Each structure stands twice: as C-alpha cells, then as structure tokens.
Amino acid sequence: MSASKLHPTNHLVNPMLTDLYQLTMCYAYWQSNRQNDDAVYELFFRKNPFKGEYTIYCGLDEVLKHVASFKFTESDIEYLKSIPAFENCNPAFFDDYLAHLDCSQVKIYSLDQGRTAFPRVPLLIVVAPLGIGQLLETTLLTLINYPSLVATNAARMVVAARGIAHSDEFHHSHSHKEDPLFGLRKSMCVICKGAGYGKDQEPAIALAEFGLRRAQGPDGGFSATKYSLIGGFDSTSNVLAGKILGVPIAGTHAHAFVQSFVKLEEADKVSIQVNGEDILLLPQVLKYRNEILGGDWTRTNDSELAAFIAYAGAFPHSFLALVDTYDTLNSGIRNFILVALALDDNGYTPKGIRLDSGDLSYLSLEASKLFREIGEKFNRPIFKNLIISASNDIDEEVLYDLNKQGHAISLFGIGTNLVTCENQPALGCVYKLVEINGTPRMKLSQSIEKVLIPGKKDVYRLYGVDGRPLLDLMIRHGEDIPEVGNRILCRHPFDEKKRVAVIPSQVLKLHKLVFDGSVVGDEIPTIDESKKLVKEELKVIRSDILRRVNPGSYKVSVSENLYDVLHTMWHDETPVMELR
Numbered sequence: 001m002s003a004s005k006l007h008p009t010n011h012l013v014n015p016m017l018t019d020l021y022q023l024t025m026c027y028a029y030w031q032s033n034r035q036n037d038d039a040v041y042e043l044f045f046r047k048n049p050f051k052g053e054y055t056i057y058c059g060l061d062e063v064l065k066h067v068a069s070f071k072f073t074e075s076d077i078e079y080l081k082s083i084p085a086f087e088n089c090n091p092a093f094f095d096d097y098l099a100h101l102d103c104s105q106v107k108i109y110s111l112d113q114g115r116t117a118f119p120r121v122p123l124l125i126v127v128a129p130l131g132i133g134q135l136l137e138t139t140l141l142t143l144i145n146y147p148s149l150v151a152t153n154a155a156r157m158v159v160a161a162r163g164i165a166h167s168d169e170f171h172h173s174h175s176h177k178e179d180p181l182f183g184l185r186k187s188m189c190v191i192c193k194g195a196g197y198g199k200d201q202e203p204a205i206a207l208a209e210f211g212l213r214r215a216q217g218p219d220g221g222f223s224a225t226k227y228s229l230i231g232g233f234d235s236t237s238n239v240l241a242g243k244i245l246g247v248p249i250a251g252t253h254a255h256a257f258v259q260s261f262v263k264l265e266e267a268d269k270v271s272i273q274v275n276g277e278d279i280l281l282l283p284q285v286l287k288y289r290n291e292i293l294g295g296d297w298t299r300t301n302d303s304e305l306a307a308f309i310a311y312a313g314a315f316p317h318s319f320l321a322l323v324d325t326y327d328t329l330n331s332g333i334r335n336f337i338l339v340a341l342a343l344d345d346n347g348y349t350p351k352g353i354r355l356d357s358g359d360l361s362y363l364s365l366e367a368s369k370l371f372r373e374i375g376e377k378f379n380r381p382i383f384k385n386l387i388i389s390a391s392n393d394i395d396e397e398v399l400y401d402l403n404k405q406g407h408a409i410s411l412f413g414i415g416t417n418l419v420t421c422e423n424q425p426a427l428g429c430v431y432k433l434v435e436i437n438g439t440p441r442m443k444l445s446q447s448i449e450k451v452l453i454p455g456k457k458d459v460y461r462l463y464g465v466d467g468r469p470l471l472d473l474m475i476r477h478g479e480d481i482p483e484v485g486n487r488i489l490c491r492h493p494f495d496e497k498k499r500v501a502v503i504p505s506q507v508l509k510l511h512k513l514v515f516d517g518s519v520v521g522d523e524i525p526t527i528d529e530s531k532k533l534v535k536e537e538l539k540v541i542r543s544d545i546l547r548r549v550n551p552g553s554y555k556v557s558v559s560e561n562l563y564d565v566l567h568t569m570w571h572d573e574t575p576v577m578e579l580r
Contacts, residue, residue: 035131040435042122059147108515114533154231160399211419224419267306270313284342352387361405368408463506471555490557
C-alpha cells in the first residue's frame with residue numbers, strides 16, 4: 001500500500017482521539033519552553049495475554065497512517081480553546097503551536113508487524129520533540145493494544161485448531177490411506193483460495209472469523225477481521241472488510257432461512273441450468289428420497305428440504321447447508337445429501353454442511369461416516385471432499401477439547417470468543433518516557449514489573465544452532481552490537497543471580513526505522529506480508545512456548561552495561577529514609 005496521501009482507515013483516528021491530560025501536559029511543556037526538547041518514548045507491554053508466553057505484534061499499519069496525516073483542524077483548535085481546562089491558557093499555544101503541529105520531526109522505530117513480541121521489549125520506539133511525542137501516546141496505544149490482542153487470540157486458536165504450530169507438517173503427515181478425513185481436509189483449498197496459502201501449503205483445518213455481530217462496535221468488528229486474518233485466520237463473514245481489505249469472505253445461511261419455508265411445495269418451481277435448460281430440482285430430490293433410498297429417508301423434515309432445494313437453486317456451485325435447525329442426524333444431514341446427489345447428477349459440486357449446535361465431535365464424525373457410506377454406495381467421489389464446518393461459541397478451550405475427542409471438522413467459524421477476547425479484554429500496553437535530552441530516565445515502583453528500564457535501547461533476537469530464538473537482548477543505544485559466534489553475557493534485568501552466556505548462530509536486530517517525517521520506503525505493511533511473518537514466527541518458536549497449559553517462558557535479557565545503568569539509576573533515584 002502506497003504511503004502517499006495516507007489517512008487512517010477509521011476517520012475517528014486523528015489528533016483529537018486522545019486523553020485530555022496529553023494536551024494539558026503538552027501545554028505545560030510549551031509554557032515552560034520545553035516542547036522541542038529531545039525525547040525518547042517506548043511503547044511496550046508487561047505481561048503476555050491469555051496466560052501465555054508470546055504476543056503477536058499488530059497495528060503498525062494504522063500507526064503509520066495516523067502519524068503521516070497528523071494535523072489539527074481549525075474546528076479542533078476552536079473546540080480546544082472553548083473547554084474549561086484551557087479557559088485561562090495563552091491562545092498562542094493553540095494558534096501558533098497546535099495549529100501548525102505535525103510529525104515532520106518524529107522518528108519511529110518498530111518491530112515488523114506480525115513479529116512475535118515479549119514483555120518489556122518495545123513494540124515502538126518514538127524519537128520526537130517532547131510535545132508531539134506526548135500527544136501521540138493515547139492514539140498509538142489504542143491503535144496497537146487491541147490489534148495485537150486479537151491477532152494473538154487468533155494465532156492461539158489457529159495453533160489449537162491445527163493441533164501443532166507447524167500446520168504444514170500436520171497436513172503432510174497424513175496420507176490418503178492413514179487419514180479417512182484427508183479428503184475433507186484437502187477440500188479446504190476451496191475456502192482458502194486467495195487467503196495466502198500456496199498449492200502445497202493448504203492448511204489442514206481452516207478458520208473463518210464470524211464475529212462482526214458480537215464485536216464492540218463497527219470499528220471493533222472491522223479491526224477484529226483485519227488482525228485475526230493476520231493472526232492466521234483464512235476468511236471472514238465481514239463483507240465491508242472484504243471490500244476494503246480485499247480479503248476472502250465466507251458465509252452460508254442462517255436458521256431463519258430454513259424456518260421461512262413451511263411446506264415442500266414451496267420448492268416445486270426451483271430449477272438449475274443444465275446445458276442451457278432449466279431443470280427442476282424437486283422431482284430429482286424426491287426420487288432419491290422416496291424411491292432410491294426410502295425408509296427413514298422419507299421422514300426427513302419437508303420444510304427443511306424445501307429450504308435446501310431453494311438454496312441449492314440459488315447457489316448450485318457453492319451449496320453449503322446449515323443442518324441443525326430441526327434434527328441434525330435424522331433430518332438435516334440427510335436432506336443435504338438428497339440435494340447434493342441431485343446437484344451432482346447435473347454436474348454441480350456441493351460444498352458441505354455447517355453444524356451450529358450439539359456435540360460437535362460426535363455429529364461431525366457421524367456426518368463424515370454417512371458421507372463416506374453414500375459416496376461408496378453411489379460411487380460419488382465428491383462425498384470424500386465435503387466440508388464439515390462448525391460454529392457455536394467456539395473458543396480456544398473447545399478447540400483443544402475437540403482435538404482430544406476426535407472430530408471431522410474441516411472449517412471452524414469463530415466469532416464472539418475471538419473478537420471480544422473474552423479471556424483477557426485488554427493487552428495493557430504502556431507508553432513511557434525513557435530519555436530526555438540524552439539523559440536516561442526511569443520510573444520506580446514497589447512492583448518490580450512496573451520499574452522502567454531507562455534510556456534509548458537497541459534490541460536483538462539471538463538464535464541458537466537449531467534456528468530457534470534463544471532470547472531477546474536489550475542493550476544501550478550505541479553499545480557494541482552482539483555478533484554471531486561471540487560469547488555474550490545476558491542478564492535478567494532485576495535478578496542478579498539470573499544470567500546466561502549465549503553464543504548466537506544468528507542475530508536479528510528487531511527494530512527498523514519505519515517513519516522519519518514520512519513513511520520510510522513509502523510502504524505500509526500489508527495483511528499478506530504480516531500474516532506470512534506470523535506463520536514463519538510460529539514455526540521457529542519453541543513448541544513449549546506455544547502450549548496452552550504451563551507454557552515455557554521466553555527470556556528477555558539486558559546487557560551487562562544496561563544492567564549497570566539500570567541499577568545505578570535505581571540506587572541514585574531511590575530516596576534514603578532516616579530513622580530517629
């Protein structure tokens with residue numbers, strides 16, 4: 001995406017999307033003639049979400065759009081002058097400073113969007129004049145907190161659904177003979193076409209984001225779609241997101257469509273095109289129901305069968321039916337099969353079914369079993385490739401439980417628990433001043449996790465001989481960088497007893513200059529690029545870190561030099577109490 005004429009996706013994202021205290025601090029800086037002091041801010045989080053040990057960093061795309069277009073409007077200035085907090089303030093602050101303020105003097109260093117991130121490692125480093133750097137805080141936080149949270153939630157669900165992080169290995173370890181569901185899994189290339197997977201990289205199980213109706217407002221729904229796709233989901237039900245973002249959209253019908261049909265006769269005029277002729281579906285379906293299969297097949301729900309015929313007539317190339325409106329096993333699945341057989345007779349390929357209630361493990365396995373039986377009975381290969389999709393309040397725990405129980409589901413539609421991040425509603429990123437005019441600054445706290453590591457820093461990811469990350473190392477800016485093959489002492493920032501020597505086989509500098517008065521390289525990270533990075537990151541991370549229960553921890557260390565600066569400042573800034 002070109003960075004020329006950039007504007008945030010949401011028009012609400014502008015300089016006024018901030019907390020009042022950012023503006024009052026900025027006025028105080030201006031009043032003290034300090035608004036142009038050189039400042040360094042860091043945006044980071046202190047704890048990984050969902051009781052896990054990793055986070056997927058997202059939101060950089062909208063951050064860049066915001067800083068590239070940062071400008072107060074005349075109406076913004078007039079409003080700020082009118083509020084009580086500024087009633088006694090010098091109008092020159094508004095007319096001479098805010099009215100001309102932009103991000104032309106701002107530099108931003110960032111992790112790549114989609115990179116795995118860990119506590120205390122800055123996601124963004126903002127180098128800016130003190131005033132504008134302060135004004136960016138709230139907006140940058142809101143643009144990164146939720147996107148990173150929902151992308152992480154999505155990535156965790158992808159890991160849970162596909163069994164292990166390396167979905168390609170999971171896919172290719174199952175042959176046609178070893179896995180009776182191979183055909184079902186293979187069919188997901190239909191759903192995932194255009195979703196970032198190559199021919200030989202089709203996921204074993206696909207995931208669709210269905211959360212728009214349950215999200216926290218329109219922007220929450222749109223953001224959830226974008227960043228869950230980056231986290232590894234394959235498609236969305238969100239039509240607007242499909243239009244704006246160019247991502248795959250998916251969906252079938254609801255129970256209301258089935259309920260709207262009352263009798264079988266309502267489908268007697270439904271036809272499909274075959275060799276230029278209109279062919280009625282109902283007679284062919286009834287022939288299978290009453291003459292060829294008979295028995296219990298004649299007792300399926302008539303109105304449901306009418307609905308399926310009508311939907312197949314509307315979408316003969318992509319017929320996928322919701323089968324649990326009345327009785328999943330005794331009616332819904334059977335009615336789908338009746339219509340699917342008729343479609344196949346006429347050269348159309350039905351896609352599958354959706355389960356939205358009940359025991360998803362049992363029902364999916366029974367559906368798979370019946371599909372195989374029908375496929376063998378009538379020599380219909382299409383029944384080996386039918387999609388069995390499932391929705392119904394699915395979350396990470398349900399996905400793990402289904403894997404333990406066994407299932408035949410090839411597509412999960414996940415909504416509420418994905419977009420609301422019910423298990424942890426906020427990531428908790430913070431934005432802190434770490435250096436002013438070249439002098440490191442720190443914040444003390446009785447809580448160790450809130451003690452700020454001072455100064456501008458460079459951060460490197462050190463990799464072992466197996467190609468997996470060993471730890472992230474923070475060093476003082478300008479300090480000698482770690483080199484491949486050299487022994488590096490890495491210290492816990494607060495526990496003097498915890499230290500380790502690392503001889504890295506690869507060293508990756510984590511932060512890149514992405515904004516220097518304008519977007520560097522004139523490019524914004526795309527969904528596909530970010531999604532690809534997430535997939536690569538989850539492949540190389542230690543598998544124990546990905547565990548849902550008792551995950552292994554990942555080390556974030558500091559150099560000996562930074563450790564000394566931190567503890568010297570801690571000592572110097574801590575008041576000495578006198579006892580008498």
